[in-house]
Amino acid sequence: MGKLTREDIKKIKEKKLKELHDASVTKLLLCGGTGCHATGSLKLKDALQKEVINKGLEKKVKIVETGCNGFCAMGPLMLVYPEGVFYQKISEKDVPEIIEEHIINKKHVQKLLYVDPVTKKTIPYQKDIPFFSHQMTIALRNKGLIDPEVIEDYIAQDGYMGAAKALLDMTPEEIIHEVKSSGLRGRGGAGFSTGLKWEFANKSKGEIKYVLCNADEGDPGAFMDRSILEADPHAVIEGMIIASKAIGAKQGYIYCRTEYPLAVSRLGIAIQQAKNYGLLGEKMFGSTHSFDIEIYQGAGAFVCGEETALMRSIEGKRGMPRPRPPFPAQKGLWDKPSILNNVETLSNVPQIISKGGKWYSSLGTETSKGTKVFALSGDINNIGLVEVPMGISLKKMIFDIGGGIPNKKKFKAVQLGGPSGGCVPEKYLDTPVDYEAIAKVGAIMGSGGVIIMDEDTCMVDMARFFMDFIQDESCGKCTPCREGTKRILEILNRICDGQGEADDIGKLENLSAIIINSALCGLGQTGPNPVLSTLKYFKDEYYAHIYEKRCPAKRCAALLKFEIDPNLCQKCGLCFKACSAGAITWKKKEVAVIDKSKCVKCLGCYSKCKFNAIL
Ligand SMILES: Cc1cc2nc3c(=O)[nH]c(=O)nc-3n(C[C@H](O)[C@H](O)[C@H](O)COP(=O)(O)O)c2cc1C
Numbered sequence: 065m066g067k068l069t070r071e072d073i074k075k076i077k078e079k080k081l082k083e084l085h086d087a088s089v090t091k092l093l094l095c096g097g098t099g100c101h102a103t104g105s106l107k108l109k110d111a112l113q114k115e116v117i118n119k120g121l122e123k124k125v126k127i128v129e130t131g132c133n134g135f136c137a138m139g140p141l142m143l144v145y146p147e148g149v150f151y152q153k154i155s156e157k158d159v160p161e162i163i164e165e166h167i168i169n170k171k172h173v174q175k176l177l178y179v180d181p182v183t184k185k186t187i188p189y190q191k192d193i194p195f196f197s198h199q200m201t202i203a204l205r206n207k208g209l210i211d212p213e214v215i216e217d218y219i220a221q222d223g224y225m226g227a228a229k230a231l232l233d234m235t236p237e238e239i240i241h242e243v244k245s246s247g248l249r250g251r252g253g254a255g256f257s258t259g260l261k262w263e264f265a266n267k268s269k270g271e272i273k274y275v276l277c278n279a280d281e282g283d284p285g286a287f288m289d290r291s292i293l294e295a296d297p298h299a300v301i302e303g304m305i306i307a308s309k310a311i312g313a314k315q316g317y318i319y320c321r322t323e324y325p326l327a328v329s330r331l332g333i334a335i336q337q338a339k340n341y342g343l344l345g346e347k348m349f350g351s352t353h354s355f356d357i358e359i360y361q362g363a364g365a366f367v368c369g370e371e372t373a374l375m376r377s378i379e380g381k382r383g384m385p386r387p388r389p390p391f392p393a394q395k396g397l398w399d400k401p402s403i404l405n406n407v408e409t410l411s412n413v414p415q416i417i418s419k420g421g422k423w424y425s426s427l428g429t430e431t432s433k434g435t436k437v438f439a440l441s442g443d444i445n446n447i448g449l450v451e452v453p454m455g456i457s458l459k460k461m462i463f464d465i466g467g468g469i470p471n472k473k474k475f476k477a478v479q480l481g482g483p484s485g486g487c488v489p490e491k492y493l494d495t496p497v498d499y500e501a502i503a504k505v506g507a508i509m510g511s512g513g514v515i516i517m518d519e520d521t522c523m524v525d526m527a528r529f530f531m532d533f534i535q536d537e538s539c540g541k542c543t544p545c546r547e548g549t550k551r552i553l554e555i556l557n558r559i560c561d562g563q564g565e566a567d568d569i570g571k572l573e574n575l576s577a578i579i580i581n582s583a584l585c586g587l588g589q590t591g592p593n594p595v596l597s598t599l600k601y602f603k604d605e606y607y608a609h610i611y612e613k614r615c616p617a618k619r620c621a622a623l624l625k626f627e628i629d630p631n632l633c634q635k636c637g638l639c640f641k642a643c644s645a646g647a648i649t650w651k652k653k654e655v656a657v658i659d660k661s662k663c664v665k666c667l668g669c670y671s672k673c674k675f676n677a678i679l
């Protein structure tokens with residue numbers, strides 16, 4: 065296939081749209097994201113294909129493997145297009161019924177439809193399910209709708225039209241103006257103005273410049289960028305093409321961790337397809353601009369997500385941060401002017417160029433424009449990926465979209481921004497999704513990792529978890545981070561082990577302040593945040609651990625007795641059923657008893673007992 069012009073792209077789009085809207089062919093959009101792969105969607109795809117052939121329906125049914133649809137908790141899942149019927153938790157044995165009932169008899173397969181856990185109503189159509197209906201998708205606009213390995217699918221959804229406009233109709237300054245006026249801020253965590261960053265690099269002198277995409281995504285609980293790359297890799301490529309024209313770069317790199325094999329594979333396919341169509345390479349779209357992209361696979365160190373460390377890693381050196389200035393826009397990769405943008409940031413760009421900065425800036429709040437993608441995880445019913453308009457409240461996101469807390473437990477806190485972030489307690493749940501508003505309550509927007517915690521979470525243990533991660537990931541270059549995070553972890557370990565001392569809280573606060581003020585890079589500068597925010601909102605839990613040698617949430621094993629209080633035990637036997645070590649004896653209408661010699665301290669029985677009877 066030769067180089068495509070804008071007219072060729074329009075023709076491909078029209079042809080593909082015709083196919084898509086052909087009502088005589090039902091499209092089964094089966095999720096092929098990492099989550100659904102793990103729950104069996106590949107086997108399901110084979111089974112569907114076999115059944116379609118068995119029934120001679122090859123001309124009436126098309127099976128499309130998409131990227132992550134977002135509602136990962138319900139996987140493997142499938143959307144029937146164009147009707148929009150949503151089937152969830154499908155297994156191979158459901159396949160004959162799907163084909164017989166839905167395709168041949170034109171009836172819904174009731175048992176696979178979504179049932180609202182609150183109203184108990186069956187909701188057949190995806191658009192009516194609260195998880196989807198409250199969302200607004202820009203970065204995730206193609207998720208679950210296209211085959212990420214087919215470039216024509218992307219083109220059918222207006223793909224590459226933003227790049228064509230930028231390359232053929234706009235000057236670099238006009239592109240920068242459009243992105244600046246959109247108000248787009250970097251989605252990688254820091255929230256810096258994307259247009260301004262591009263302007264700095266545009267003004268830097270030099271023949272050689274680079275556009276880099278940060279797909280390192282090291283935050284525990286985060287999978288926004290992986291899902292975008294798996295579901296819509298061309299959107300990121302198109303964003304990079306537009307950025308390359310804005311700053312005058314001929315080469316781009318996508319830095320993606322090796323732990324994301326599906327994302328790397330789909331990106332590789334997408335880059336090759338774009339090259340085959342002449343959408344990457346020399347003089348794209350018949351313009352004078354040339355640009356190419358390579359994937360660089362990182363080994364998965366959290367610090368390599370930091371911009372200067374990432375560039376060193378691409379240069380083949382050990383990924384360690386360096387002081388700034390000089391900033392990458394002046395001296396970046398191989399000391400050449402470079403911009404680094406996050407996956408989600410870049411996937412917003414084609415829409416901004418196509419629809420205009422004004423359109424984008426009309427969404428959101430005064431200082432936070434557009435939408436934001438979040439990965440909901442932890443103690444929440446609807447684990448998955450959501451994109452919401454800026455300004456929506458945390459409460460709406462967690463309860464209306466996320467479906468609230470499972471097992472009738474109470475909400476305790478939400479951790480935003482991963483290891484660099486903080487937790488937000490219940491009293492601040494009305495806080496809007498907005499960079500400044502979230503910072504005001506002691507957390508950060510971060511890159512979009514959202515971990516919801518129920519009443520059984522020990523906040524000291526939670527701080528310890530993040531500090532363990534941070535000290536493990538510290539590159540060791542500067543002393544405050546290397547040594548300070550270790551000392552903080554030692555103190556937290558002591559507190560959780562029942563060895564806390566009266567001055568530990570003061571020590572934690574002092575050490576945190578020193579690290580924040582003197583560490584070289586963002587890892588150290590933000591690393592103590594989870595400790596400080598738990599101290600701010602949950603100091604009573606620290607006091608209980610230190611002075612009463614008690615863990616109120618019953619998560620710290622060293623502070624528990626592993627005994628059942630016969631006065632509190634209601635003889636229900638739930639703990640007995642939960643114990644896989646056979647350490648609990650119980651008979652109907654009798655109090656349960658733990659045999660400590662058999663107990664492996666897994667804590668499984670604690671969360672099952674509804675009467676707080678296990679001490
Ligand atoms: C320790 C550390 C890890 C980071 N990891 C990531 C990451 O995985 N992905 C990312 O986009 N940004 C990460 N960042 C932020 C980047 O340094 C940089 O600000 C961002 O990629 C810029 O893109 P943006 O302006 O589009 O947000 C990290 C920063 C620090 C300090």
Ligand code: SF4
Pocket residue numbers: 367384385537538539540541542543545546583584585586587588589
């Ligand atoms: S703050 Fe930590 S991770 Fe960053 S350079 Fe210093 S030691 Fe390395």
Ligand code: SF4
Pocket residue numbers: 626642643644645646647648658662663664665666667668669670
């Ligand atoms: S802590 Fe675990 S092993 Fe011990 S009694 Fe409870 S469930 Fe059984």
Ligand code: FES
Pocket residue numbers: 095096097098099100101131132133134135136137139141
């Ligand atoms: S992987 Fe299938 S919905 Fe996320």
